[in-house]
Amino acid sequence: MSELTHFNEQGRAKMVDVSDKSVTTRTAIATSSIIVNELIHSQITEGTNKKGDVFAVAQVAAVMAAKNTSSIIPMCHPLALTGVDVRFGWQI
Numbered sequence: 001m002s003e004l005t006h007f008n009e010q011g012r013a014k015m016v017d018v019s020d021k022s023v024t025t026r027t028a029i030a031t032s033s034i035i036v037n038e039l040i041h042s043q044i045t046e047g048t049n050k051k052g053d054v055f056a057v058a059q060v061a062a063v064m065a066a067k068n069t070s071s072i073i074p075m076c077h078p079l080a081l082t083g084v085d086v087r088f089g090w091q092i
Helices: 036-046 056-065
Strands: none
Touching: none
8 A cells, every 4th residue: 555545635634435345353542640648548448538439430531432432532433342441550
């Protein structure tokens, strides 16, 4: 492929036609991190945070974001998802 498909003759980004593409299996992995102090860490791990179950809220937000990728990322085509798996872990 000698020519970039997502740029027009002026070198500007363009959306390409994907209507004839066959269905393929794709996997995406996203990672994020935050730094919290010891009080917040203990509230989250002990389930005593005033906001409730922090991980449950984050999990719902992550699934909603995955389902709305084409609304969040410019020129992204809507993707049919077959699953979203959200995992949490601590690094100390």
